[in-house]
Amino acid sequence: MSEILLRTGQLTFAYPERASSLFGRPAMREVVKRVDLAIPRGSVLGLVGESGSGKTTLGRLLVRLLQPTSGGIQFDGIEIGNLSEEKLRPLRARIQMIFQDPQSSLNPRLRLGVTLTRPLQVYGRLKGRQDRRDRAAALLDLVGLPKGFVDRYPHELSGGQRQRAGIARALALEPDFIVADEIVSGLDVSTQAHILLLLRELRARLGLTMVFISHDLSVVRVLCDDVAILQHGELVEYGPVARIFNSPQHPYTRQLLSAIPLPDVEPGWLDDASPIVPSHQQGSAA
Amino acid sequence: MVDLAVSGPIARPSQWRAGFARGGPRLWIGVGLVGFFVLIALLAPLLAPHDPIEQDLLSAQLPPAWMQGGEVTFPLGTDSLGRCVLSRLMYAARTAIAVALIAASLAAIIGIAFGLIAGMFGGWIDQVVSRLIDVWMAFPPVLLSIVLAAVIGAGLTSVIAAIVVVDWTRFARVVRAETMVQLQRDYASAARALGLSRGQILRLEILPNLVPLIVTLFAVEMGIAILVEVILSFVGISVAGDVATWGGMIVEGRQVIYQAPWIMAFPIGCVILSVIGFNLLGDGLRAALDPVQRR
Amino acid sequence: MTAVLAVQDLHVAIGPRGKAANVLRGASLEVQAGEVRGLVGESGAGKSMLGRAVLGLLPANAVVQSGTIQFEGRDLLAMPEPERRSLLGRRIALIPQDPMTSLNPVKRVGAQISIMLRHHLALSKREALERATELLTEVAIREPRRVLDLYPHEISGGMRQRVLIAMAFACDPSLVIADEPTTALDVTVQRQVLQLVERLRQRHGAAILFVTHDLGVVAKICRTMTVLHAGRVLEDGETADVLVKPRHPYTRALLAATPRADRPAEALRPVPPALIESLWSEAHRLDRLAVAGPA
Numbered sequence: 001m002s003e004i005l006l007r008t009g010q011l012t013f014a015y016p017e018r019a020s021s022l023f024g025r026p027a028m029r030e031v032v033k034r035v036d037l038a039i040p041r042g043s044v045l046g047l048v049g050e051s052g053s054g055k056t057t058l059g060r061l062l063v064r065l066l067q068p069t070s071g072g073i074q075f076d077g078i079e080i081g082n083l084s085e086e087k088l089r090p091l092r093a094r095i096q097m098i099f100q101d102p103q104s105s106l107n108p109r110l111r112l113g114v115t116l117t118r119p120l121q122v123y124g125r126l127k128g129r130q131d132r133r134d135r136a137a138a139l140l141d142l143v144g145l146p147k148g149f150v151d152r153y154p155h156e157l158s159g160g161q162r163q164r165a166g167i168a169r170a171l172a173l174e175p176d177f178i179v180a181d182e183i184v185s186g187l188d189v190s191t192q193a194h195i196l197l198l199l200r201e202l203r204a205r206l207g208l209t210m211v212f213i214s215h216d217l218s219v220v221r222v223l224c225d226d227v228a229i230l231q232h233g234e235l236v237e238y239g240p241v242a243r244i245f246n247s248p249q250h251p252y253t254r255q256l257l258s259a260i261p262l263p264d265v266e267p268g269w270l271d272d273a274s275p276i277v278p279s280h281q282q283g284s285a286a
Numbered sequence: 287m288v289d290l291a292v293s294g295p296i297a298r299p300s301q302w303r304a305g306f307a308r309g310g311p312r313l314w315i316g317v318g319l320v321g322f323f324v325l326i327a328l329l330a331p332l333l334a335p336h337d338p339i340e341q342d343l344l345s346a347q348l349p350p351a352w353m354q355g356g357e358v359t360f361p362l363g364t365d366s367l368g369r370c371v372l373s374r375l376m377y378a379a380r381t382a383i384a385v386a387l388i389a390a391s392l393a394a395i396i397g398i399a400f401g402l403i404a405g406m407f408g409g410w411i412d413q414v415v416s417r418l419i420d421v422w423m424a425f426p427p428v429l430l431s432i433v434l435a436a437v438i439g440a441g442l443t444s445v446i447a448a449i450v451v452v453d454w455t456r457f458a459r460v461v462r463a464e465t466m467v468q469l470q471r472d473y474a475s476a477a478r479a480l481g482l483s484r485g486q487i488l489r490l491e492i493l494p495n496l497v498p499l500i501v502t503l504f505a506v507e508m509g510i511a512i513l514v515e516v517i518l519s520f521v522g523i524s525v526a527g528d529v530a531t532w533g534g535m536i537v538e539g540r541q542v543i544y545q546a547p548w549i550m551a552f553p554i555g556c557v558i559l560s561v562i563g564f565n566l567l568g569d570g571l572r573a574a575l576d577p578v579q580r581r
Numbered sequence: 582m583t584a585v586l587a588v589q590d591l592h593v594a595i596g597p598r599g600k601a602a603n604v605l606r607g608a609s610l611e612v613q614a615g616e617v618r619g620l621v622g623e624s625g626a627g628k629s630m631l632g633r634a635v636l637g638l639l640p641a642n643a644v645v646q647s648g649t650i651q652f653e654g655r656d657l658l659a660m661p662e663p664e665r666r667s668l669l670g671r672r673i674a675l676i677p678q679d680p681m682t683s684l685n686p687v688k689r690v691g692a693q694i695s696i697m698l699r700h701h702l703a704l705s706k707r708e709a710l711e712r713a714t715e716l717l718t719e720v721a722i723r724e725p726r727r728v729l730d731l732y733p734h735e736i737s738g739g740m741r742q743r744v745l746i747a748m749a750f751a752c753d754p755s756l757v758i759a760d761e762p763t764t765a766l767d768v769t770v771q772r773q774v775l776q777l778v779e780r781l782r783q784r785h786g787a788a789i790l791f792v793t794h795d796l797g798v799v800a801k802i803c804r805t806m807t808v809l810h811a812g813r814v815l816e817d818g819e820t821a822d823v824l825v826k827p828r829h830p831y832t833r834a835l836l837a838a839t840p841r842a843d844r845p846a847e848a849l850r851p852v853p854p855a856l857i858e859s860l861w862s863e864a865h866r867l868d869r870l871a872v873a874g875p876a
Contacts, residue, residue, distance in 0.1 A: 050767035051738075063479050092481030105472035109494040115473075118490065119480045159624070169476065188623035188794065190852035193838040197851055215767065218842040222849055245842065259768040260842050261775075261797030265821045269801045270779045 005041040005209045006062065006177060010034045011071035011081075013057055031057045033233040034071065039226075041176075044203060044210040046220035046241070048256070049230035056100075058230065059179045059213045063097045064088055075177065093123055096170040100182040102162035106154040112136065112165055113150030119172040139168040144198060160191035164198070171202070179211045184219055196222045217256060221245060229253050313570025316505075319563025323556075326376050327383040334373035335359065338530045342368035347546040365535070365549045366542055374530040375552055381531045382560065385442065385515050386508040389449035394504055396450065397457025398496075404458070405465025406488055415462070419455045427452045428517060435523040442529075445518050449511045456510075457503055464499055468492050498575035502568040509564030516557055532557050583654070585756050585788045586612040586635065591648035592871075593627070593634055593812075601644065603868055604630045606812040608648075612756065617782065617789040619803030619820065621796065623835075627812040629678075632758045632792045636675055637665055653755065671701045674749040674787075676778070678761040680741035684733040690744055691729030694751070701752045716747040719784075720777055739770040743777060750781045757782070759791045763798060775802050796839055800824055808832050811864035830856060 012035075014028040031054040039045050049055040060066045062073065064080055073081040080091060099105035106115055113136040120126045120135055137147040143164040154162055163183055170178055180199070184192045200223055203210060214220050220227055220241075227244045229237040229252065237250040248254045261269070326333065336359075346368040349356045356363060362372040404415035431448035438444040468474060469492065477487045512532075519533020532553040539550025591608045594601035604627045612618045622628040633639050635650055637657065650657045652673065657665055669675075677683040685693055694716065695709035704712060710729070717725035720743040733741055742762060749757050759778065763771040779802060782789055791803055799806050799820060806823055808816040808831065816829040827833040837850035 050769065060475075065475055065479060089481045089483075092479060095479070097476065097479045099472040099476060101472060105476050107473040107491055107495070109497075110491075118477070118482075122480060122482055122486065166476075173480070189796075189835055189838050190623060190857065193840070193849055193851035196840065196849065200846075216840075218840040221842055221844075222840045222846040255769055257842060259772045261768075261772070261795065261801045262841060262843060263796040263800045263824055263836060263839055265800050265824060270776050 003041045004038045005076055006037070006039045007074045008035055008037045008062070009072045009074075010036065011058070011061060011073060012069050013054075013061055013066060014069045028069075030069075031233050032061065035230075035233075035235050037228060037235075037238070039209060039211065041209050042207050043225040044208075044212055044223055046224035046227040047211055047213045047230065048215065048217055048220055048227060050215055050256075052232065053230040054233035055213050055215075055230050056181055057233075059097070059181045059211060062211060063095050063179050065097070093119070093173040094176045096173065096175040096178045098163075098166050098170045098178060098180040098183050101186065102159065102166045102183075103154070105166050106162060106169075108154055110153075111150065112140070112152050112154070112157075115154075116140070116150075116165065116169050116172060119169065123173065135172075139172055140165075142171060142202070143168045144194075158191075160187055160195065163187065163191075163195055167195075167198070167202070171206070174206070175208075177209045177211075179213065181213045182215065185215065192219070199223060216260075217245075218260060229256070308576070309570035309574035312566045313574055316563055316565070316567030316570050319559055320505075320567050323379050323560050323563065324383055327379040330373075330376040330380050334370070334376045335361070336370035336373040338369060338374045338377040339528050340369060344368065347542065347549070349546070350548055353548075362552055363546070363548050365538055366546070371535075371549060371552055374535060375532070375556055378530040378532045378535060378553065379556065379560075381442070381529060382512050382515060382556075385445055385449070386511040386564075389446045389453075389511040389514075390504055390507040392446070392450040393453040393507060394457050394500065397454040397459075398461050398500065400454070401458040401461025402465055402488060402492075405462040405469065406484060406492075408466075412462070415458070419458055422455050431514065431518060432521060432523060435518060440523045444523070445515055448518065449514050452514070453507060453510065456507065457500070460499060460503060461496060464496055465492055468495050498572055501575060502572040505564050505568030505571060509561040509568075512557060512560055512564070583614060584611040584651070585614050585616075585653060586610075586790065587649075587651040588631065588635070589649045589651070591631065591634060591650065592646040593630055593639065593643055594646055595630075595640065595643040597642065603864075604643070604812050605634070605648075606864055606867055608809065608812060608814050610807045610814060610817065612788045612790050614755065615782075615786055615788055616805060617779075617791055617803045619799035619806035620790055620792045620809060621794065621799055621806055621835075622809035623794055625811070626809040628792045628794075628809050629760055630812075631809070632675075632760050632790060635756075635790070636669060636673060636758055638675075670697060670754075671752045672754050673756045673758065674752070674754040676742075676746055676749045676757060676759040676762040678764060680738055680745055680765065681733075683745055684741060686733055688732075689729065690731055690733060690736070694729070694744070694748055697748060698751060712751070716751055717744070719750075719781065720744070720747045721773075722747075739766060739774065742766060742770075742774055746774070746777055746781065750785045750787065753785050754787050757787050757789045759789055759793075761793055764793070764795075771798075778802065796824070796836065808835075810860055813864060813867075815860075831860060 011032060012030060013032040014030040017027045017029045035058060037045065047055050047058065057066065061068055064073070064083070068081045071081065072079055075091065075095065078091070080088065113133060116136045116139050117126060117132045126132050126135065133150055136150045140147055140149050145161060145164050145168070149157070154165070157165065166183070184195050187195060196219065202208060212220065212223055224241055226239065227241055228235055229250065231252050237244060237248065237253045244253065245257070248257055342364065345357065345360065345364055346366055348360050348364040350363045351358050351361045360370050360372070362375070365371055365374070400415050404412040430452055434448045434451060435444045438447060474487060474491060477491045482490070515531065516533035516536065519531050520537055522537070535553040536550055539546070539553065543550055588608060588610050591605050592603065593605040594603050596602050608627065608631055610618065610620070620628045620631065630639070630643070634645060635657070639645070645658060652668070684690070691710065691713055694713040695706070698704050698709040698712050699706070713729055714725045717728055722728050722740060722743055728736060728740070762778070763774050766774060775798065778789070791799070793799060803820050805818065806820045807814055808823070808829065810831055816823060816827065816832045823832060824836065827836060834852040834856055838852045840849055
């Protein structure tokens with residue numbers, strides 16, 4: 001169980017700051033700073049941070065939609081951090097991503113049947129038209145959608161149904177590793193819980209290894225074994241779920257936990273502890 | 287499992303019918319007008335009462351049949367050389383539609399190719415294509431066509447060439463921008479994460495999303511091609527005088543505008559109606575082809 | 582205590598004539614002076630629509646079919662338009678959901694605040710500037726003078742929301758409609774913003790109708806709450822009572838489906854699809870009754 005499927009070493013991503021100086025090299029802005037992760041096979045890592053923490057960038061690095069500026073990513077013993085697109089292609093089938101906004105992550109002009117089986121088609125795993133329909137139907141079934149949805153367009157689905165379809169596509173190639181980026185944040189509470197439980201069930205059934213990115217610590221608790229807290233691109237705390245929630249070490253983790261409004265009446269919550277901190281002005285006078 | 291909102295199957299009428307409903311009256315009027323001119327163009331030899339170049343100097347400048355002095359054999363009157371205006375309009379429609387179709391197709395093919403390449407690859411390739419388009423568009427289009435026609439010589443081919451050379455940028459610009467927008471969407475990222483090559487992403491994922499846009503542009507471009515043909519005829523570098531074109535008829539009519547205004551009025555009417563038709567068609571198709579009802 | 586706001590049996594439908602869909606199906610609620618009432622529901626519940634109806638800002642294709650909206654004892658729906666408009670921003674204010682789009686991007690923050698102050702309170706330019714500075718200080722913005730000179734894109738999302746809150750309370754309104762004001766914010770910023778809203782409410786003595794989907798936020802800031810589903814009020818009462826002993830199965834299910842950072846994963850119970858389905862079918866049954874009934 002302790003075999004590490006994905007490991008990052010000093011993973012860093014920076015992009016050139018726009019128009020920082022007219023001549024000479026533009027200054028680099030680091031959004032992910034020297035991150036070390038070790039994700040055991042079959043486990044789920046929660047990646048938590050607020051806006052600007054670099055969590056989405058980190059997620060896109062892990063599936064190599066982005067190329068690291070420095071540092072490495074080892075997937076199943078293979079260094080993938082600087083592989084070319086060509087060399088990466090055979091590995092792509094084993095590494096998948098589920099996107100935040102299913103509205104934009106499903107091609108609006110393709111029926112679900114086509115979108116879901118596109119991965120199989122690309123890897124030549126389809127045997128004719130009937131096989132395509134069968135495989136699509138099986139995938140829909142896996143995520144709890146009616147088989148009749150193969151002929152539907154994304155706009156004919158509700159938000160929760162679209163997110164299920166997004167999950168189905170990621171599962172089509174039976175990957176080992178999935179990055180899920182804020183996939184429940186746009187959903188209603190009632191839908192959200194269904195999706196969370198679906199992921200938990202799929203994970204147990206298919207032995208998936210996952211990185212679950214979220215801004216919401218409460219959601220992370222439902223699904224994850226380990227939690228990594230990111231602040232301004234840096235890993236500030238990383239450990240097992242129980243430890244992070246029961247005895248958070250880093251002040252930022254504590255601040256995050258105490259800021260979550262629990263659905264309990266708590267008279268002092270609005271005027272206690274952290275008084276209104278005058279916020280820093282941002283982006284001005286650049 | 288039920289995820290709120292949509293419970294039970296949605297009744298989905300046939301795709302075409304639903305599309306036409308979204309297109310609304312614009313689409314119907316556009317289809318009607320364009321269909322009318324295309325039909326006339328196709329059937330001109332059967333419908334035209336006279337040979338369009340047959341001259342009858344004795345019955346020159348006859349007014350339309352319903353006006354005083356008109357003759358039933360020339361329903362819309364005759365021009366200065368005694369040629370039947372109606373017949374000439376019909377044959378001119380042939381020229382107009384043919385020029386529009388060929389010119390718009392070629393402009394589309396060239397423009398789309400450049401647009402896709404620039405949008406897909408970005409970087410220096412995009413820089414080169416974009417600058418090329420910028421420089422190209424800095425030339426006054428009519429002037430460019432005139433120069434071109436002067437170089438190749440008058441004739442239908444040079445009219446078509448002039449339109450293509452000027453208007454491919456119209457397609458290239460829009461296709462480039464839209465390709466970039468679509469590439470930003472997560473479904474393109476998802477396709478990359480699945481290991482699709484650039485060519486596959488372009489062909490299988492992006493292109494279907496560009497179809498409504500291209501069809502719309504194409505329809506509008508056909509209207510523009512008709513106008514350009516008129517302009518080139520007007521400055522006298524279109525086709526030879528014996529081939530009937532709307533532009534040519536307007537030029538001829540202009541010289542006798544006070545004596546026989548109808549000679550100029552009818553071709554102008556045809557130009558206006560056909561251009562409106564193509565524009566409405568383009569507009570209507572955009573709405574009709576979009577399966578994603580945007581609120 | 583008198584009700585600042587009393588909504589009675591409000592029916593609102595949206596969409597083209599003949600195909601309009603009901604979004605509010607006889608919703609009623611009261612907000613007492615100085616009270617913070619949470620209006621809770623999921624997407625499609627009609628909670629934002631109710632807020633907009635009070636403000637008179639329903640979308641163009643929405644129709645109020647029946648019901649009354651009384652503000653300080655006067656029916657807003659029966660009031661002449663100019664009079665109603667004069668209440669907006671002065672007696673009834675809005676804290677909008679999206680701090681990004683709710684400020685004009687091409688105007689400085691100060692100009693936007695002072696336009697409103699001068700319009701409603703007839704202040705001079707100087708007085709308006711003074712007052713704007715005070716307001717920003719009140720919402721804990723350091724260097725208010727400097728911020729007044731900035732454009733909205735030059736300040737952070739949290740600060741933009743503070744500016745909007747300051748503007749909402751600027752004219753001492755007796756009712757503030759807060760439409761998901763913290764949904765777009767990070768949790769740590771959310772807490773500060775909620776603290777601010779509460780502080781300003783106490784100082785200015787306004788009542789708040791707080792529209793949100795987040796039961797946690799309701800628990801922290803609202804004394805009373807109304808649970809909305811499919812445009813109907815399912816439950817209504819003191820927040821402390823509703824959250825501890827929810828009477829309606831839907832409220833109970835929502836609570837059980839909310840992930841909690843203080844409880845292990847096993848506690849999570851998704852909302853049974855059958856419950857949602859039965860609520861919707863009940864709503865649709867009421868629709869049919871309404872159509873068949875009085876006609």
